[in-house]
Amino acid sequence: MSIEQNQQIPSVKPWVAPLLGELVDFRRELHANPELSFVEYKTTERILAQLRAVGLDPVALEETGAFVDVGTGPIALALRADIDALPILEETGLEYASVVNGVAHSCGHDIHTTVMLGVAKVLKSLDDEGKLNGRIRVIFQPAEEKMPGGALSVIAAGVLDEVPRILALHCEPRIDAGKIGTRIGAITSASDTIKIELTGRGGHTSRPHLTEDLVFAMSQIAINVPAVLGRRIDVRSAVSVVWGQIHAGSAPNAIPATGYLAGTMRCLDGEAWEGAGDLLDEVVRQVAAPYGVEVKLEHTRGVPPVINNEDETDLIEDSARAEIGSAAIVLTPQSMGGEDFAWMTNKVPGSMMRLGTRTPGGETYDLHRGDYIPDESAIEVGVTVMAAAAVRAIAQLNGAVEGATSSA
Numbered sequence: 001m002s003i004e005q006n007q008q009i010p011s012v013k014p015w016v017a018p019l020l021g022e023l024v025d026f027r028r029e030l031h032a033n034p035e036l037s038f039v040e041y042k043t044t045e046r047i048l049a050q051l052r053a054v055g056l057d058p059v060a061l062e063e064t065g066a067f068v069d070v071g072t073g074p075i076a077l078a079l080r081a082d083i084d085a086l087p088i089l090e091e092t093g094l095e096y097a098s099v100v101n102g103v104a105h106s107c108g109h110d111i112h113t114t115v116m117l118g119v120a121k122v123l124k125s126l127d128d129e130g131k132l133n134g135r136i137r138v139i140f141q142p143a144e145e146k147m148p149g150g151a152l153s154v155i156a157a158g159v160l161d162e163v164p165r166i167l168a169l170h171c172e173p174r175i176d177a178g179k180i181g182t183r184i185g186a187i188t189s190a191s192d193t194i195k196i197e198l199t200g201r202g203g204h205t206s207r208p209h210l211t212e213d214l215v216f217a218m219s220q221i222a223i224n225v226p227a228v229l230g231r232r233i234d235v236r237s238a239v240s241v242v243w244g245q246i247h248a249g250s251a252p253n254a255i256p257a258t259g260y261l262a263g264t265m266r267c268l269d270g271e272a273w274e275g276a277g278d279l280l281d282e283v284v285r286q287v288a289a290p291y292g293v294e295v296k297l298e299h300t301r302g303v304p305p306v307i308n309n310e311d312e313t314d315l316i317e318d319s320a321r322a323e324i325g326s327a328a329i330v331l332t333p334q335s336m337g338g339e340d341f342a343w344m345t346n347k348v349p350g351s352m353m354r355l356g357t358r359t360p361g362g363e364t365y366d367l368h369r370g371d372y373i374p375d376e377s378a379i380e381v382g383v384t385v386m387a388a389a390a391v392r393a394i395a396q397l398n399g400a401v402e403g404a405t406s407s408a
Contacts, residue, residue: 008395008400009322009388009391009392009395009400010131010391011322011323011388012122012126012323012384012387012388012391013323013384015122015125015126015387016118016122016380016383016384016387017380019118019121019122019383020379020380023114023117023118023379023383024114024376024379026046026050026114026117027110027111027113027114027376027379028096029046029096030043030046030105030110030113030114031094031096031097031098031105031110032096032097032098032099033098033099033100034085034086034098034100034103034104034105034110035084035085035100035103036084036085036086036087036103036145036146037084037142037143037144037145037146037150038063038064038084038142038143038146038150039064040064040065040083040084040142040143041064043064043083043084043113044060044061044064044065044066044083044140044142047066047083047113047117047140048060048066050117050121051066051068051117051120054120054121054124054125055124055128056068056070056120056124057069061142061153061154061157061159062153062157063142064083064142064143065083065139065140065141065142065143065150065153065154066139066140067137067138067139067140067154067159068120068137068138069135069136069137069138070120070123070124070127070132070135070136070137070138071123071127071132071133071134071135071136071394072134072135073133073134073135074134074135074162074397075135075136075137075162075163075164076134076135076136076164076390076393076394076396076397077136077137077163077164077165077166077167077315077389077390077393077394078136078137078138078139078159078160078163078165078166078167078348079116079119079136079137079138079139079166079167079168079386079389079390080116080138080139080141080151080166080167080168080341080344081109081112081113081115081116081117081138081139081140081141081168082109082112082113082141082142082143082144082145082150082340082341083109083112083113083140083141083142084109084142084143084144084145084146084150085098085103085104085105085106085107085109085110085145086103086104086105086106086107086145086368087102087103088102088103088104088106088368088369088370089101089102089104089370090104090106090370091370091371092370092371092372092373094373104370106367106368106369106370106372107145107171107367107368107372108170108171108355108357108367108372108374109144111171111355111357111374111376111378111379111382112168112169112170112171112382113140114379115169115355115379115382115383115386116138116139116140116386117140118379118382118383118387119136119138119383119386119387119390120138122383122387123136123138123387123390123391126391132391132394133394133395133398134393134394134397134398135394136390136393136394137159137162137163139154139159141154144339144340144341147191147192147193147300147302147303147338147340148300148301148302148303148340148343149302149303149340149343150340151340151341151342151343151344152340152343154344155343155344155347160344160347160348163348164348164349164397165309165311165312165315165348165349165350165393166312166344166345166348166349166350167312167315167316167350167351167352167353167386167389168341168344168350168351168352168353169352169353169354169355169382169385169386170339170352170353170354170355171354171355171357171367171374171378172332172354172355172356172357172358173357173358173364173365173366173367173372173374174358174364175330175332175354175355175356175357175358176356176358176359176360177356177357177358177359177360177374177375177377177378177381178324178328178356178360178377178378178381179328179329179330179356179381180316180320180324180328180329180330180353180354180355180356180381180385181329181330181331181332181353181354181356182308182313182316182317182329182330182331182332182351182353182354183308183313183331183332183333183334184308184309184310184313185307185308185334186268186269186270186305186306186307186308186334187305187306187307187308187332187334187335187352187354188303188305188306188334188335188336188337188338188339188342188352189238189266189267189268189305189334189335189336189337189338190266190267190268190269190270190273190302190303190304190305190338190342191264191265191266191302191303191337191338192264192265192266192273192277192299192300192301192302193262193263193264193299193300193302194241194261194262194263194264194265194280194297194298194299194300195260195261195262195297195298195299195300196221196260196261196262196284196295196296196297196298197258197259197260197295197296197298198214198217198218198221198248198258198259198260198261198288198293198294198295198296199214199257199258199293199294199296200212200213200214200217200257200291200292200293200294201257202214202254202255202256202257203254203255204253204254204255205252205253205254205255206253208255211255212291212292212293213255213291214248214255214256214257214258214259214291214293215248215249215255215256215259216291217259217288217291217293218246218248218259218261220287220288220291221261221284221287221288222243222246222261224287225241225280225283225284225287226240226241226242228283228286228287229241229265229276229279229280229283232279232283233272233275233276233279234269234272236269237267237268237269237272237273237276238266238267238268238269238336239265239266239267239272239276240265240266240267240336241263241264241265241266242263242264242266243261243262243263244262244263244264245260245261245262245263246259246260246261247259247260248260264302264338265277265280266336266337266338267305268305268334268336269305270304270305270307273304273305277299277301280297280299281297281299284297285297302338303338303339303340303342303343304342304343304346305334305342306339306341306342306345306352307342307345307346308345308350308351308352309345309349309350309351311349312349312350312351313351315351315389315392315393315396316351316353316385316389317329318392319385319386319388319389319392320353320385320388322388323384323385323388324381324384324385328381332354337367339352353385355378355381355382356378356381357374357375357378358375359375362375
């Protein structure tokens with residue numbers, strides 16, 4: 001892109017800076033009052049109130065969540081935030097820690113929501129001054145944490161029907177605040193939930209031959225199902241089965257009659273994910289068969305990988321380069337985590353960036369931990385890059401700068 005073309009796209013920083021104090025306050029209020037998937041009622045009300053206060057006309061979704069259009073004309077780009085929290089006990093000790101026992105924003109969705117609220121406000125200011133010249137849709141999606149994800153309900157409601165391309169972001173505690181991470185191609189993995197219930201004749205541990213030794217059968221499933229799948233599926237697909245729950249028995253000298261295993265199956269490749277789902281039931285039953293136990297398998301298909309399209313990734317990187325500099329852009333590895341934004345990128349071209357939230361020189365947290373504390377300076381970076389991408393997408397749609405408007 002030439003210097004002359006870049007000059008046609010003004011920096012959004014002058015519109016971001018005045019909002020930062022109120023955005024931090026909003027984030028802290030949201031953080032203190034987290035809500036689980038599909039019950040984000042007060043969260044939705046807070047979002048709607050903030051949008052209406054600046055003169056926007058948001059649309060509430062059927063139960064929770066909302067979207068809002070800023071500007072006029074055909075939609076140039078959609079931006080998505082997820083708004084739900086996790087069933088995790090917060091252990092941060094912050095003044096604005098969760099007041100809801102056992103529920104916390106330990107994945108950073110309060111940051112995501114705050115960033116996209118800030119973007120909507122920035123774009124509204126630009127539109128009021130006649131500097132937007134197009135339309136952007138900002139989506140506040142419920143239930144990302146509840147597989148197969150609230151993205152499907154947003155799509156079913158027709159929210160993406162007019163959308164040519166879409167962007168999202170996700171907090172990344174392994175990247176310093178002030179930086180973003182990008183990559184072309186799969187940035188997350190496919191993710192399913194597996195639940196297995198075993199039943200058999202219990203009995204005394206001195207006479208296992210008179211029982212179906214259920215605990216031994218469970219141990220074989222726990223060890224051999226991941227091993228067999230690893231030999232039946234292309235190793236380059238990195239199929240990973242990891243157990244999070246194993247329960248059986250109540251006495252050391254009694255073989256129980258029931259047992260339960262639960263975990264996740266993750267896969268880096270979408271096609272291999274489809275095949276692994278078909279194969280899982282067969283492998284579980286084959287491993288369990290020699291022990292005579294009955295098997296009840298509940299396999300919940302989750303989400304495919306998020307595939308970052310090249311044009312939309314370029315849109316993020318060009319916007320970040322113009323606003324925060326090339327040194328702030330780092331290559332991020334593919335995550336084994338699942339993310340329902342994948343359903344949206346399956347429908348329209350899109351890209352998800354990683355938003356650095358680690359205080360430089362500070363602790364490296366992990367997501368889904370009760371002590372996760374993101375650096376709030378990341379909010380400014382997220383709003384700046386996403387608002388700049390929105391302005392650039394409009395310019396591309398209007399033919400003012402180079403760049404595809406869609407890869408569809």
